[in-house]
Amino acid sequence: MASWVHDDEGSHFSLQNLPYGIFSTEASPARVGVAIGEHVLDLKVLAEGGIFDDLDFDVTALLQPTLNAFAALGRHVQSRVRQRLQDLLKEDTEFGNVLRDNHTLRGRALVRLSSVTMHLPMVIGDYTDFFVGLHHAVTCADILKPGATIEQLCPCFFNLPIAYNGRASSVVVSETPLHRPHGQFPVEATVVSGPCRKLDFEVEFACFVGKGNKMGEPIGVDSAEDHIFGFVLMNDWSARDIQMYEATIMGPFNGKSFCTTVSPWVVPPEALDPFRVAPKKTPRTLPDYLVEKSELSAYDISIRATLEVANGQTYKVADCNTNNVIFSFAQMIAHHTRGGCPLRTGDLIATGTLSGPDRENAGCLLEQTRGGKDPYEMVAENSSTGNVLRTYLEDNDRITFTAQASGAAGNVGFGSCSGMVLPAP
Amino acid sequence: MASWVHDDEGSHFSLQNLPYGIFSTEASPARVGVAIGEHVLDLKVLAEGGIFDDLDFDVTALLQPTLNAFAALGRHVQSRVRQRLQDLLKEDTEFGNVLRDNHTLRGRALVRLSSVTMHLPMVIGDYTDFFVGLHHAVTCADILKPGATIEQLCPCFFNLPIAYNGRASSVVVSETPLHRPHGQFPVEATVVSGPCRKLDFEVEFACFVGKGNKMGEPIGVDSAEDHIFGFVLMNDWSARDIQMYEATIMGPFNGKSFCTTVSPWVVPPEALDPFRVAPKKTPRTLPDYLVEKSELSAYDISIRATLEVANGQTYKVADCNTNNVIFSFAQMIAHHTRGGCPLRTGDLIATGTLSGPDRENAGCLLEQTRGGKDPYEMVAENSSTGNVLRTYLEDNDRITFTAQASGAAGNVGFGSCSGMVLPAP
Incomplete structure (x- = not known):
């Protein structure tokens, strides 16, 4: 067209x-x-x-x-x-x-x-960050506890889409700069209070809720897509040192709440229909409320992450894909509301990190550097420039996600989701 | 007066x-x-x-x-x-x-x-539930992992006020009934999908935020009280089976998001000035951003929980106190915003369960029944009636919290925070 x-x-x-x-x-x-x-x-x-x-x-x-x-x-x-x-x-x-x-x-x-x-396109009531990326979960389990499977760390992982409640007040639109956050974290034998030393990005895909549901009235999985207004790219900036120290029993809090960036253009579901694929299979038999009539409930959209450093040079960071999920948005919504939780118009629901199986598909530095132990060499987009090594993000680094799917009906792109790291206040 | x-x-x-x-x-x-x-x-x-x-x-x-x-x-x-x-x-x-x-x-x-x-007195932007009750943490650690200290389960527990982001959309005002939620949880060797079997209450104290802060601009601990509009009682209803299964790495989600009840009257900070006490001491030296000039930053207010069953009989459940905290609201706010997270007018910030050291001061059934293993005998308020045994909440149970502090200047009460459990939909 x-x-x-x-x-x-x-x-x-x-x-x-x-x-x-x-x-x-x-x-x-x-x-x-x-x-x-x-x-x-x-x-x-x-x-x-x-x-x-x-x-x-x-x-x-x-x-x-x-x-x-x-x-x-x-x-x-x-x-x-x-x-x-x-x-x-x-x-x-x-x-x-x-x-x-x-x-x-x-x-x-x-x-x-x-x-x-x-x-920011919508007033966000609540923001929920799921954790349904298959490879991200498998790799992170092994990094956090070498040799461990994700099911050992999280027995329910394949039975339901797990999630944490994010912080709605710190969601910003692309191009809003963020400050490196202060926090507490262990350094060798002591606990330090100071600027984060392990600042990371996370490549995610998210939807905004259109029509909500009443409290106590769950949304069925086969009508869940009717509650999606549209989709955006999302960077769930993460302070890994703060997060790992605080999140042992209550999940992420200050390690995530300093900034979350979304792309400004909300892509309607119809626009993505040509790019439907099935989510990754889980090894478990799902309960009825998570069983979908249609298998094609996820999307095949490549998301590219790039780094721009202070002198303007850009480097390729990662190629991820929205198809690396074990649960669809419809399943996330059905599970989210299963106990009666009301969704409201403007709620933001994200997938978690969309890493693929290989290092160049890893959607965050935690994975790319094996928990900071192995710096990652990012390839310059301008071939005349040398490559750059990163363990975690440095001040004045800009991370940009772009995504575009191409089909017979034309291109469907998301523009960009970009933010620059300013020094700690 | x-x-x-x-x-x-x-x-x-x-x-x-x-x-x-x-x-x-x-x-x-x-x-x-x-x-x-x-x-x-x-x-x-x-x-x-x-x-x-x-x-x-x-x-x-x-x-x-x-x-x-x-x-x-x-x-x-x-x-x-x-x-x-x-x-x-x-x-x-x-x-x-x-x-x-x-x-x-x-x-x-x-x-x-x-x-x-x-x-509901305010439009709630974000709702944050801290976990700063000393005895609740110590007891729960031992229930979840017999013999374990809270610092073994959560090394940062005494260094900072830990918290999770709650679900703002499911906060309701007192007298709103709630449905027993559906969810997934293990029963013996299998995972079941069905109505919660371990429904619990949690006695909490909460504040509403008045003036907020801008993103990237933390609130100092000694000016944090200026950001409190007032206080309410809160029941953080919890589905323990759903919560324990889902929350191993990301914290509570569906186990808490089906309903949270607050009392309707927001008590101004000035009204509670006569009841100031120091929070419980922590064994750690705190970083500067958590050190308060005034020691009297918590409150001594008794909160009583009662059970009313279908036939109208009432039973004493617990006597808790707002002084069972290791961090004040000012410290919670300073920590919450430390990384730059913006608070907004209407945000709800709660303490977590306010259990005292003994069984009759335990602010939830998880504690009172040692994880459901030892049913708790609740004493009838009308002495002509027999007592009642509870492991977890039954359908048509009503839980009510009341709190009142008395001083030379007069009574300061919170009215009640009450909700009745309806059967699963």
Whole structure:
């Protein structure tokens, strides 16, 4: 599907994608937009122009400074809006007079991506970080306790999608810098209080919840996808020394709560349909509430992580894939709500680290360096530059994730999820 | 200090207390009130009547259906409002004409407690549950791994206040019933998926955050109390079988996220000043960021837990105390924000279980029954009735916490924190 807005076949933001985001410009405050090629389509301008008036939903949801009201309307409304936008934006549109050839509206509604500032797309009620990456779990078990299997450390690992509650207040949008956190951790025989010495990233994939559920009313696994508004990339920055010291019985806390970065464009589920695959098989028979009718409930999307150092040189860090999971988002949602826990519009649900089986597919430095014991050589993207060694992240390191899937219907990209490490305060 | 509103010396809601809550009546939707004796003083009515106009703050904060806007104004504003209310309500008020003798305003502003419905007082951004109860930790370590000390299970226990992120969406106000949750857990040699068989309560004390902090800007321990809006009782309902199975590496998740109950009246810090005591000493030298100038940073408040069974009989369950903590709320806040984590107005921060050293002071059934191995005999409050044995909670059990501290300035009570267990859905 081609669009009259752009002819760049390599763009992340094809007509098949149409991700939602919250953007502002110098002239206008935060509002809802959809990315298309090198532009943002201003949905507030379209909504005020009456473009959605016949679609039978409350269009004031598109006049808000976050995506929550729109996400709360549910998948059927979002599908109608997506269809309308595709009808208006496709190259051979029958409705050219509405937007393409309406130069006043088009001039107001299409804004260059390079001129906008992106914001956190949703007000996040709760943020949940699962731990369903197969290779990450297997490798980390062996690093934390050499020779141990993940089932020895966590007997339920293959029976249910395990998770911890993350910290919603420290989720930020891509390009927000973060400070190296202070904390307590052992150094040789003593416990030190000071700046983290083992700062790490984690390559993750996450969804935002659209419609929620009432307390005490679990979501069935086969209707769980109806509760997903869309997907983003996520960097679950981790202070390994702080985390390992604090997390022996209560799970991660300060080791994770200093910053979590998400990409700004929320990719709708429909856009990812061409990239469906089955999750990795688990060796256990699952209870009914986790058994899905469809096997194709995960996605095959490669996520690349790169490092940029202070002088601007960039290095390849890792290639991960969203298919390295043993449970789908539908299974995560079914399990999350199994005991009656309510999900709310805007909740953020992430996979955990998406490492593949090999070192160059490891989604965090903990894995790549075998717990900091074996520095990892990152290959320069510019071949004239030498490579760089990293154990953990250094001040002024910038980590960027990008992801793009390509299919017959066009590219579906996530843009980037990026953050730079500033020195400890 | 006596008030002209009531002369019941045993009331939880004396002039020294003046807790804030959100109430509604059949005639009016949710609004801000203050409890005094057997009445609620409607602050919306007072604010609209101009009672606070000279106090130099935005009185629209008192016209909201939650306490967030008022809490965000900070301690100096809340102290001025509290002083104004005490001036108006005290027996020998010089301002009798403003409220006491102004029968129109008085008739509209004073509502009988028995006629109101209480609501969750604040919109909760994040909910954090600490684990700073000394005896709870020591006893649980020995139950989970006989002979083990808490430092063997959790080496950082005395060096920092440990915590996990709780689930904000499942926090409810007292009187909200809860369903026994479904989950997975081992029974003998297999893993079962079904209704929880080890449902428990936990006696806790919690604060709501008033003013927050920016990301990357930790709160110093000696200014941390300025960020506390007020205190409530909390029942951290726990499904022990689900929790023990899931929580080996990531901490509690579904074992806690089905319901957490708080009492409706938020008691201001000033009301509790007469009851200050030092936290329990830790055996470690603390890092500077946790060292407080004042030793009297905890509180001596007894919390009683009772059980009511289906036939209406009540039984004494436990007497706990808020002084059984090794870290104060100020230390919890300083640690929570140490790595830069932002707190937001309305965040809920709890102590963990407040057990004392003996079985009748144990704040949960896990402790009282030694992990379910030794059923606990609960003494009937009506002496003509026989006692009752409990291992874990049964359907239709109601657990109620009450707390009241008495001092020269009067009683300061929390009302009750109560919830009934309904059968699994």
